[in-house]
Amino acid sequence: MRLRTIAASGALLLLTGCGAADMTRQASPFADARGAKTVTLSVQSWVGAQADAAVAEYLLEHELGYHVDTVQVDEVPAWDALSQGRVDAIMEDWGHPEQERRYVEEKKTIVRGGELGVTGHIGWFVPTYFAKRHPDVTDWKNLDKYAGLLRTAESGGKGQLLDGSPSYVTHDKALVKNLKLDYKVVFAGSEAAQITQIKQFAREKKPFLTYWYAPQWLFEKVPMTEVRLPPYREGCDADPDKVACGYPHTPLQKYLNADFARSGGEAARFLKNFRWTTEDQNEVALMIAEEKLPPREAAKKWVDSHPSVWKEWLP
Template sequence: MRVRTTSAVAGVSALLLLTGCGAADMTEQASPFANARGAKTVTLSVQSWVGAQANVGVARYLLEHELGYRVDTVQVDEVPAWDALSQGRVDAILEDWGHPEQEKRYVEDKRTIAPGGDLGVTGHIGWYVPTYFAKRHPDVTDWKNLDRYADRMRTPESGGRGQLLDGSPSYVTNDKALVTNLKLDYQVVFAGSEAAQITQLKQFAKEGKPFLTYWYSPQWLFEKIPMTEVKLPAYEEGCDADAAKVACAYPHTPLKKYLNADFARTGGRAAAFLKNFKWTTEDQNEVSLMIADDKLTPQEAARKWADRHRSTWRPWLPS
């Protein structure tokens, strides 16, 4: 969830449940199904945010129960996942937030990775304040006015400045550069993971305190804590090309799927299914909320969603 990006897109969701986007690097982990000659197996890369786990949960459930495959999942950081996909340690990534350097290297130059099509969900990263605070202080939603509220956003961790709460240090974000280049009286503070960030936001909301946070959509937490985006300087193509000079908002990013190139050619019905897999933000959030709030496993949530939405997923099944 890059940026969840590099200089292009910074970024929207365990267990697999609420660990951060910075999961342990497991690119050297071999899938128990890797090189299982003649077996109907698929290995999926699963990122640690809940929206990505919802994608994989539903894909896994349908691959296993409708198409008869055995499915393994491997948790890998965003950029190392491209290496794992290129080398065939995983067969597919179902939610990429935009990694142009890896795309050029592996898709265009080496041709070891093949595009798998749109996921159907558009991701966006931004800075957010709680809506209850924005209603009382509507000018806070313009970045030019943030310093007026820096003293209200201070925490013991922010060193006398306002706190801009980020998630995992492994996220690729533009936030430190933005704070510097926009000359804001704020300090970026990393919660450590998506789970830890959510815990802090819930505590702030419970106490009715103001906060400024890096956050992203789609994400189920908006259902529990309404948040309003702060308007940063408008995004224009190339404004984030130099990571040190970024002074613009994050873009809106259509989320993509990618397949190992050999798997795309020889993966049969599984590869065809994953190319066909395309759903809406509402679908993803429905599954994410069951995982995060109802405490269901991704497979339990996938089963419930699949039972309710047969008309959505049946067209994904190859004939």
């Protein structure tokens, strides 16, 4: 009997709304519980983005009286979710021209939320203790000389270039091929795995070559020096298979769901005003990742000590 009731109630639920049901207008079931106004933020997997979200969350909750939900989503699916209204804002985007064209310009479901104030840069890095011993390693032309030192079980006779999460922007496979380097790109598959590996190498002072990006808190724990790649010129990365230049410096952007930007009231205005510096972000990120403070407490510490910065964001 229970089976039938379950089936019947399921069917009832399906039939409750006979009109159209637009999936792009459905919020999370956990939102707005007990009458609170809810903002949903997308948190990407790297800690810098967690710091942005943690501070925004703390201020929205304590200064503006919102309830904040955070969802961890990869970068490209986050654009999807933002367009569907599943999340209200992305706090830190590293540049996705294809998605920007599709959602901001064509479908107009997403609007730009201004700059975050932080400039991001991707590159190849070696640990500083290794660069000090072999100063010429910081030029890509000399990398082949050190391929033997950078060999691991996974790189099969070549030097290992450690890459991270598949969600990150990378041309490394094409770069290695087009610069004719004696290296193999080994994908760690997630940033967590990559960081763990880097720390393990650093503990034993072993040399390594890795794809990495700044601003990133790991630099404070494992000092790293950038390897100079052929300089970036506008459009040199247009064809992903023929890239033979380094990565650009990207001013990181915020994006908001179009409906939220229109009717999100104080929260939307606050998120548009949110703008801080690389140092601010690193301070919070380091507390989260190294001191293992819960993001909420890290955000509280920063908020308590920098009132002049965030007072300007309040609407």
